[in-house]
Amino acid sequence: MRVLPVVVLVAVACGQARAPAAPDGSPGPSPAQPPAAVTPNDFLARGLPTFVLGTAGDDRADQRIAGQVALVRGLLFASAPIVTDTSIAAARGLAAWPPRPVLYGGPHTNTLVAAIAPTLPFSLGPGRLVIGGEAFAGDDVRLVAVVPARSADARGPATPELLLYAGTGDPGVAEINAPTVSRGTEPIVVADAFGPLRRGRFVLDAQGAVTAELGPPARRIAWRAVERELAGTKGRAPVRILFPAILPKSRHEEATIEACMRGLTTVVRRLALAKPTPLAIYVYPDRRSKASLTGDGGDGHAVPAARVLHVLVADPAPAGALEGLVAHEGTHVLAYEAWGSAGTPLLGEGLAVWVSGRYAGLALSAWSARLATRAPLGELVSAHFRRLPERASYPQAGLFVEAVHRTLGLAGLRALYGASADTFEAACQRAGAAPARLWPRP
Numbered sequence: 001m002r003v004l005p006v007v008v009l010v011a012v013a014c015g016q017a018r019a020p021a022a023p024d025g026s027p028g029p030s031p032a033q034p035p036a037a038v039t040p041n042d043f044l045a046r047g048l049p050t051f052v053l054g055t056a057g058d059d060r061a062d063q064r065i066a067g068q069v070a071l072v073r074g075l076l077f078a079s080a081p082i083v084t085d086t087s088i089a090a091a092r093g094l095a096a097w098p099p100r101p102v103l104y105g106g107p108h109t110n111t112l113v114a115a116i117a118p119t120l121p122f123s124l125g126p127g128r129l130v131i132g133g134e135a136f137a138g139d140d141v142r143l144v145a146v147v148p149a150r151s152a153d154a155r156g157p158a159t160p161e162l163l164l165y166a167g168t169g170d171p172g173v174a175e176i177n178a179p180t181v182s183r184g185t186e187p188i189v190v191a192d193a194f195g196p197l198r199r200g201r202f203v204l205d206a207q208g209a210v211t212a213e214l215g216p217p218a219r220r221i222a223w224r225a226v227e228r229e230l231a232g233t234k235g236r237a238p239v240r241i242l243f244p245a246i247l248p249k250s251r252h253e254e255a256t257i258e259a260c261m262r263g264l265t266t267v268v269r270r271l272a273l274a275k276p277t278p279l280a281i282y283v284y285p286d287r288r289s290k291a292s293l294t295g296d297g298g299d300g301h302a303v304p305a306a307r308v309l310h311v312l313v314a315d316p317a318p319a320g321a322l323e324g325l326v327a328h329e330g331t332h333v334l335a336y337e338a339w340g341s342a343g344t345p346l347l348g349e350g351l352a353v354w355v356s357g358r359y360a361g362l363a364l365s366a367w368s369a370r371l372a373t374r375a376p377l378g379e380l381v382s383a384h385f386r387r388l389p390e391r392a393s394y395p396q397a398g399l400f401v402e403a404v405h406r407t408l409g410l411a412g413l414r415a416l417y418g419a420s421a422d423t424f425e426a427a428c429q430r431a432g433a434a435p436a437r438l439w440p441r442p
């Protein structure tokens with residue numbers, strides 16, 4: 001089961017400056033000339049970024065933005081500064097900005113983005129993005145863009161070149177650094193629930209203003225939905241299970257739907273969710289169609305920002321492959337909605353493996369006997385996790401979560417879930433167990 005990697009910027013040499021295009025804080029290219037087609041990977045390769053958190057949403061939105069930034073920072077830019085949106089007075093112009101600002105959140109969740117909104121070459125808000133002369137509606141639209149520097153004019157103050165991760169949702173940035181959104185190789189990506197929908201770049205229009213030029217839309221198809229309900233301890237939520245409309249109804253369809261629902265019910269039960277969130281499961285008949293529509297040909301992946309799972313059809317038998325896959329991927333969506341962002345892949349993937357009770361078709365108990373060596377907790381909690389083969393990292397993550405649950409219960413597990421790599425040890429102590437007790441040194 002190949003599941004969502006957290007970040008895509010692995011090609012970037014962390015913190016290593018590669019011939020900076022401009023000194024820190026300088027405006028970079030002048031808007032009088034055509035803006036360079038700078039990609040996120042170009043931007044991040046220039047040196048250590050400064051993460052700018054949006055704090056204009058409610059507590060839930062603010063926590064989720066901070067969680068996403070902590071995750072990316074912990075994996076790739078451990079010494080990068082984090083500042084809040086309110087610490088930068090955009091009206092002061094370039095002098096107000098930190099080097100290489102990476103902004104998280106749209107104008108509705110980030111006051112700095114709101115302050116410069118009139119100067120941006122697109123408009124973004126709850127449920128709507130307008131860019132390149134086109135409108136994208138819905139709360140699952142995400143935008144990743146390197147916005148060119150600009151000089152002060154009637155529309156607003158000068159701003160440096162900046163990298164923006166924003167969505168139309170609240171806050172809409174869940175796993176926005178995943179390759180299923182942007183691989184960092186395009187100056188502009190507009191993504192929907194399936195993945196990159198439009199790619200583009202910034203150019204100058206006839207009046208010399210910066211504007212977005214979008215490429216052709218990615219392929220999308222019609223879907224036929226079947227509705228079910230998922231029960232929590234205190235409320236129910238609709239679940240839509242969708243099949244390509246062009247395909248005739250399969251004789252396995254009812255069994256497939258039941259397997260999906262059993263997988264989700266396992267998530268609700270193991271996480272003791274009071275009221276699950278509505279979600280959708282897209283079922284693909286084969287790997288090629290899943291890859292062509294989402295860019296990810298793996299067995300399954302989750303898009304938490306859209307509350308959507310994409311899964312390949314698989315054995316729908318009780319305790320079979322499909323039920324386990326949906327339990328795993330459903331955890332990524334339902335835990336995000338209920339608990340917030342996982343602070344590390346160790347807990348994000350570990351929780352999903354533990355909930356499903358298996359990895360790659362083998363029960364966790366079988367993995368416990370099969371793993372020849374165990375990595376030290378310090379490695380599992382760090383960026384090293386993604387460098388291990390998945391068949392080593394995922395079962396160990398599941399076993400670690402099992403140990404946390406056994407030792408500290410669900411409340412303790414939840415307390416560790418959001419801890420980032422650099423706060424992890426302290427979070428273990430606070431929750432009531434030394435790390436060595438949870439994961440004895442190999």
Ligand SMILES: [Zn+2]
Nearest residue numbers: 003004349352
């Ligand atoms: Zn996963």
